[in-house]
Amino acid sequence: MIAEQQARDPVDIVAAMAAGDSGPALNAFYEQYASMVLALLMKMLGSRAEAEEILQDVFVELWRRAPQYDSGRGSVVAWVITVARCRALDALRARSRRHGDRQSEYSEGDALVTEGGRPDVLVSSTRWHQALRQAFQRLSAEQRAVLELSYFQGMSHGQIADTLGLPVGTVKSRILAGMRSMRTMLPVIHRAMKA
Amino acid sequence: MSEEKERAELLAALYAAGAASEEDERELAALLEADPGLKQVVQDFEDSIAALASSFEPLETSPKTLGKIKKQIAQEKGGVVARLRAWFSKD
Numbered sequence: 001m002i003a004e005q006q007a008r009d010p011v012d013i014v015a016a017m018a019a020g021d022s023g024p025a026l027n028a029f030y031e032q033y034a035s036m037v038l039a040l041l042m043k044m045l046g047s048r049a050e051a052e053e054i055l056q057d058v059f060v061e062l063w064r065r066a067p068q069y070d071s072g073r074g075s076v077v078a079w080v081i082t083v084a085r086c087r088a089l090d091a092l093r094a095r096s097r098r099h100g101d102r103q104s105e106y107s108e109g110d111a112l113v114t115e116g117g118r119p120d121v122l123v124s125s126t127r128w129h130q131a132l133r134q135a136f137q138r139l140s141a142e143q144r145a146v147l148e149l150s151y152f153q154g155m156s157h158g159q160i161a162d163t164l165g166l167p168v169g170t171v172k173s174r175i176l177a178g179m180r181s182m183r184t185m186l187p188v189i190h191r192a193m194k195a
Numbered sequence: 196m197s198e199e200k201e202r203a204e205l206l207a208a209l210y211a212a213g214a215a216s217e218e219d220e221r222e223l224a225a226l227l228e229a230d231p232g233l234k235q236v237v238q239d240f241e242d243s244i245a246a247l248a249s250s251f252e253p254l255e256t257s258p259k260t261l262g263k264i265k266k267q268i269a270q271e272k273g274g275v276v277a278r279l280r281a282w283f284s285k286d
Contacts, residue, residue: 022268030261035253043251052257059264064271074238078245085213085248132250150214151244157214171214172205179208182243183236189246 010076018066030059033077037084044088044152054091058084089154135185143178146171203233211240 010032016025037058041051062083069079139147149155149163157175161168182189206223209215215223227233 020272022265022272026265026268027261030264034256034260036249036251038254038256039251040248042254052260055256056260056263056267060267060271063264063268074241075245077249078242081245081248129250129252132246136247136250146214147212147244147247150209150212151248154213156216157209158216160214172209175212175214176205176208179211179240179243180204182247183239186239186243189243
């Protein structure tokens with residue numbers, strides 16, 4: 001029982017992967033994060049086939065990088081998200097090179113939507129996701145829009161300003177306001193992540 | 196809040212959001228050396244944005260994907276073992 005509980009701790013799972021366990025540890029890791037990562041990749045890439053392909057790359061990379069994971073520098077989920085985001089941005093850049101510049105037709109109304117379902121196959125939403133979504137409702141549409149373009153589309157503040165037709169200073173202050181707002185939610189976020 | 200603190204927090208926010216320019220990143224790195232407390236601000240912002248990124252409705256993955264991942268890892272493991280064997284067998 002104790003061993004089973006320990007195996008569920010994300011830091012222990014990563015440590016086991018770092019030691020070369022590509023069996024039970026990788027299974028547990030995949031089970032815990034794959035559906036979340038796939039949702040993020042779908043959000044960023046908009047293509048199920050491409051998202052599934054990148055998902056594979058992300059997990060191979062996470063397994064490869066497991067020995068370098070340092071729990072003192074951040075949570076496992078933040079590490080997973082960072083690697084997944086980098087891979088998705090690489091794919092977006094490659095796509096952009098193939099098809100020319102993609103962005104331009106963006107409006108603040110397109111800002112990231114964290115509530116509600118999608119036509120894709122959903123797995124059951126956890127208390128974690130429900131709590132996070134509630135927390136992020138506190139961001140204004142303007143704040144969500146700039147965070148969407150920076151974090152999920154990989155744009156610099158200058159590119160965001162061009163896309164939204166705003167002064168660079170306004171973009172920067174919206175990013176800061178959004179980040180400050182989310183930082184005040186951290187206790188709620190941490191509780192949700194532990195739930 | 197002082198102008199310097201405000202600037203440092205702005206740079207931390209831009210960095211965590213992925214919107215910082217190279218110049219912003221250099222300026223933030225210099226400020227981090229001078230003010231170790233700023234590291235916590237950066238980490239809080241990074242945790243916040245990661246939580247936002249993990250809040251989308253989870254999607255069921257293809258049953259085949261884990262198998263493909265394991266296959267690729269097994270090939271890599273094989274590759275490492277093969278390289279080590281080759282290295283140890285050198286004269």
